[in-house]
Amino acid sequence: MSRDLVEHGLTWSWTRTRVARNMADRDTSTLVAAVGRKIVGFAMMHFGDDHAHLNLFAVKPAYQRGGVGAEMLRWLEQSASAAGLSAIHLEVRLNNVSARRFYRGAGFQDVAVLPRYYGGVESALWMARDIRVRTASQST
Numbered sequence: 001m002s003r004d005l006v007e008h009g010l011t012w013s014w015t016r017t018r019v020a021r022n023m024a025d026r027d028t029s030t031l032v033a034a035v036g037r038k039i040v041g042f043a044m045m046h047f048g049d050d051h052a053h054l055n056l057f058a059v060k061p062a063y064q065r066g067g068v069g070a071e072m073l074r075w076l077e078q079s080a081s082a083a084g085l086s087a088i089h090l091e092v093r094l095n096n097v098s099a100r101r102f103y104r105g106a107g108f109q110d111v112a113v114l115p116r117y118y119g120g121v122e123s124a125l126w127m128a129r130d131i132r133v134r135t136a137s138q139s140t
């Protein structure tokens with residue numbers, strides 16, 4: 001799914017070995033969404049000291065626009081928030097308009113364009129979402 005949905009057209013960098021290594025990393029959460037026993041979506045997020053970094057995120061085409069992505073993102077946000085982190089960061093391909101709309105709709109904001117971020121050939125948009133819980137006195 002990572003190769004076909006996230007890295008299509010780029011050199012495959014999230015190989016089985018790299019994914020397996022990250023799954024075994026105790027600072028990384030791997031999440032799958034399933035319908036019955038069939039995996040329809042997955043995500044991989046690294047928990048840093050201050051913020052989490054969403055490395056991989058995809059929903060199978062037949063299940064897109066059905067709320068699976070939003071549900072996975074909610075789970076990841078709650079998880080990062082429970083870990084005391086202040087934000088979630090990610091990079092998305094600059095030309096991936098649907099994913100950018102998805103993240104923007106979920107409250108992510110553009111941080112910067114990273115030229116030639118992917119293999120020196122394609123640019124990324126760095127996005128982030130502040131997940132700090134504010135008390136009533138802080139929000140006034």
Ligand SMILES: CC(C)(COP(=O)(O)OP(=O)(O)OC[C@H]1O[C@@H](n2cnc3c(N)ncnc32)[C@H](O)[C@@H]1OP(=O)(O)O)[C@@H](O)C(=O)NCCC(=O)NCCS
Nearest residue numbers: 005057058059064065066067068069070092098099101102
């Ligand atoms: C981006 C992606 C994860 C979204 O997952 P999803 O399950 O389809 O998203 P949801 O159904 O939860 O959508 C939630 C909202 O996001 C927005 N959105 C999602 N896909 C969109 C699209 N293709 N175009 C415009 N808005 C979109 C909509 O506002 C949508 O709400 P709505 O359907 O009520 O209008 C999915 O399209 C995907 O896997 N794409 C290929 C892989 C990819 O680009 N991953 C991100 C790499 S960083």
